[in-house]
Amino acid sequence: MAKPRRVFLKLSGEALQDKSTGRYDLETVREVARQVREAVQEGVEIGIVIGGGNLWRGRTGNEIDRTKSDEIGMLATVMNCLYVSEVFREAGMQTEIFTPFEIGRITELFSKDAANKAFRDGKVLFFAGGTGHPYFSTDTGITLRAIEMEADEILLAKSIDGVYDSDPAKNPDAKKLDRISIHDMVEMKLEVIDRTAAVMCEDNHMALAVFDLRQKNSIRDALRDEIRGTRVTRD
Secondary structure, eight states, rough: OOOEEEEEEEEEGGGGGGGTTSBHHHHHHHHHHHHHHHHHTOOOOOEEEOOTTOOOOOTTTTTSSSHHHHHHHHHHHHHHHHHHHHHHTTTTOOOEEESSOOTTTSSEOOOHHHHHHHHHHTOOEEEESTTSTTTTHHHHHEEEHHHHHHHHEEEEEESSSESSOOOTTTTTTEESSEEEHHHHHHHHTTSSSHHHHHHHHHHTTOOOEETTTTTTHHHHHHHHHOOOSEEEOOO
């Protein structure tokens, strides 16, 4: 029996926010759920990580201790996953939220065995709380979990339509790349994901894909291995 395609999807917390109210944009989250459900119905196993930037930005300078600031950020990702998970359930999917630390009965403590069982049960898995340690971003969190869970690819749904050879916000002549190796991405210091996560992907031959969240059906298509942005290859 063929192994199901297993992908990890990274969503930005800010992308799920209604900028006018500061609250969650329910229709956006429902649209994400619709696209994910189509892929789940086709047999794709999906793990999701959501950033916490809509609730808390971790780089607070001298305002509070960095470790405590990062811990608040971890909890922000848990809140986002709780909300999005419930919208997914409303859309007819089964979900499970895993964290690297115990939160009473709210989430499940992560283990590879428990996560694999949840995948076999047909659930969409949410991985909240990052790595459970300060000084690591959700980029590193999704990379760690994707490698541990032997995912086929990490999908990055962003507000930009792919990877460019330089920052398009600073360089009007920046060129979009349809394909680039993870090695070249690291060597060129392209800020697709943070450097720690990028080096982990290179060392463990983890493929990435970057695409525009705002394009119609972009998540569904990416989950079907139809990338309209940039493929970041293993080699």
